[in-house]
Amino acid sequence: MSKPEHEALNISANQEQLDILDQLLKPEVQESLNTLVEQLPKLTELVNILTKSYDFAQSVATDDVLKNDTVSAISEIATPVVHSVKELAANAIEAKDRAEANNDVIGLFGLLKMMKDPQAQKLFRFAQAFLEVSSERKNQK
Template identity: 65%
Template structure:
């Protein structure tokens, strides 16, 4: 009572390499296959250009990816550009931390006369000029929106 069911694949499911020559010829006689082949032949110059460009791109990417000198030069250039920035940020962070610690440790009151004396300090003047310019630029950008 057990029956074996065998399925015969349709012509489209069979790979072209396993088809006999007559079946390939029958496929080529179909109008939709002929239209597709004509379209493909018409597009061959563009396809050739695309494949050529892709081949050149792949070759370039492979040469760049395998060039150790280029890799080390790129890493060196990035480190060279980032080095001063990292140093400045570390210096700024250390200054902020030290200033915060000093402010936390100090309990002195700053009087009005003390503030007048501080205003004469060149660094305070520089910070005040910066704050003034920053507020002007910020205001201009806010009104420009």
Template identity: 55%
Template sequence: MSETLTQEPAAVPAVARDLDILDQLMKPEVQKALTELVDNLPKLAEMVSQLIKAYDIAQSLATDRVLIEDLKGGFEEFVKPIGEKAKGLAAAAVEASDRAQNDTSTIGLFGILKMLKDPQVQKTLRFAQAFLDVLSDRQKQR
């Protein structure tokens, strides 16, 4: 008798659950959704198959230590020179700013003419002229 008492509470929720599922299946919107699912099962199976393949590939790539190290090394080789160049340009800009703030002399006409002979000034002026020419050409094309 004690066995039947312990089995009844477990059986009652199972019956209630079955009735609840049957009630759900009787609803027209649920039947319509099930019909659509059954009609599209071949497509769904193909999609799931492709997703599983993609997941397997992604999983194998994500756990491949050699690939990860190669990507990391390649990224570092790409970024390191850019970072070093940026640091060098930033240091030069800070140093130039300090020099300009400490120099209180006036630059006159002869000072400008003397600066024009500097190769860096010439290079900068050629760049500025080429840049303005490109902008002018692009504006004419519009």
């Protein structure tokens, strides 16, 4: 490195140091630094907590056994629900198809006969309980 280049680097470094000193002499910067120094114990504690959290998240993210166990647990919970939803959807589709294909008129005696059906009774009890719960919740508001 030539002497002029070396001198230019020194001048540049000195100018940067002067700029930093000018910044540090500003009252608002000094006030901010004082506040920062006062809060250092809290900041240290916060950094330690964040470090521990990061380490935990990193270990969880890279733990294949935990990932597999989590997927298995979710699958165990979701599989019966998915099966029930599929069964309900299939029943609804089949009932819709049957209702569309059947053009019979359902009279009063037909309704009375249907009301004796155990599934209809279950539906009526559910509807009654649902309406009671809805009414209670509406009255609570």
